[in-house]
Amino acid sequence: MSTSMREKKMSETTTSSRKLPDFKQSVKVKYVKLGYHYLITHGMYILIPLFLSPLLLPFAAHLSKLSLEDLYALSDHHLRSNLASLTICSTLLVFLCTLYFLTRPRPVYLVNFSCYKPGNGNMCSREGFMVRTQRIGTFTDENIEFQRKITERSGISDFTYLPDALNRIPANPCLAEARKEAEMVMFGAIDEVLEKTCVKPKDIGILVVNCSLFNPTPSLSARIVNHYKLGGNVLSYNLGGMGCSAGLISTHMAKDLLQVHPNTYALVVSMENITLNWYFGNHKPMLLSNCLFRMGGAAVLLSNKASDRRRSKYQLVHSVRTHKGSDxxxxxxxxxxxxxxxxxxxxxxxxxxxxxxxxLKTNITTLAPLVLPMSEQLLFFATFLARKLLKMKKIKPYIPDFKLAFEHFCIHAGGKAVLDEVEKNLQLSDWHLEPSRMTLYRFGNTSSSSLWYELAYTEAKGRIKKGDRAWQIGFGSGFKCNSAVWMALKTIDPAEEKNPWMDEIHNYPVQIPG
Structure with a gap:
């Protein structure tokens, strides 16, 4: 063996020997952390009996000295003397229980949802997108090349969709085409969710529609009422200009309405319309939306009926809204x-x-105490005290482990850079970001509806089990960050599902070029 080969082998041996202790150390840290979380989470079941036992021992010792006749006499005396107190306490207890059940928040159930999948005629590859961009004739050569680079690095595939008006050469953006796109998306998603749930349109008491950039007269919500002949007393709302986070705003609004209108259904429709919102100029910050936004939409059916719990998929546990518009x-x-x-x-x-x-940081500050286990909250609080009160600046801020609070993450697929940043800040794995990355790859940025394509992906993969918690995070203009936490009421069987991923879910995940 030559000297160089011996030196190489020795170097490899030394390197592996250095790595082995690091690996062992990481495994030790992992199990120490797991043990800590388990102890804090389940410690109350050990501590409560320990604290109560000293208090109960004297009482038990006193009772052991009494004869059977003494016990009977004692119980009879107390029953007679405290009959009035017992009656008052019972009445008060019944009153408080009644008050609690009448005033407690009504559970909000997600019966089912659907995501619209356009036909193959609307499919637009990246190369097709560039051909249309060149033939528009309004872009400079520099900006054509700029859009090509953005498209190649965007994390978007060759299988996204554009509306008919923009797929044609030349493009034909007009009000009639914008209405056509809106109706295609809205009615396609609503028809599917009504078919899945077997709910009749006349049974829908609340309708909330959000579309940020297209707000015709009559409104989109009025068009849905007209098309499906909803009742004259339907509570109809049309939200505009609220950006990509408007889907969760609509859900939050529907939840509030379901608290005061018993035994009804709420239909939430989230979408964006890009026919009239394609940019034909040469200002680079405005060209990004052309490269990212694509056609899509979702319809969600919510219920506050107790009878719907058994057939519903999820229950809404928390919804938190953050608005930074004052800055x-x-x-x-x-x-x-x-x-x-x-x-x-x-x-x-x-x-x-x-x-x-x-x-996101502000939103998490509000949400974290509601969802994180006590073990994580203690670590966060201890770090906060050390940094702020004890001025120990060398201690890094503790980032809570949200994987202990949620099994699934649906983060708005606004762009590759956004997903990378959230993955790093929340210390998530590629598996957790997979639904968001694959949604961006397959459907592009579908604005407020992207969160539902991501949840549909998770269902199609067979990952949703009964009791699982899913965290939806939406970002939007204003600037807003909104969260919704859903708990699965049953295990989702992919074989029984109908969603836009089912025909091709076996092809995913795919490796996305950097």
């Missing part, structure tokens, strides 16, 4: 405006990632 930088980071040539578009600021991170 000028946050307010203007996603802004619809005209460029210098009068072309309308949505400008995405370079501060967007920092703003989104700050909004």
């Amino acid at each position: 000028d930088k946050c307010y203007s980071c996603v802004y619809q405006r005209e460029d210098g040539d009068g072309e309308m578009g949505v400008s995405l600021s370079k501060d967007l990632m920092a703003v989104a991170g700050d909004a």
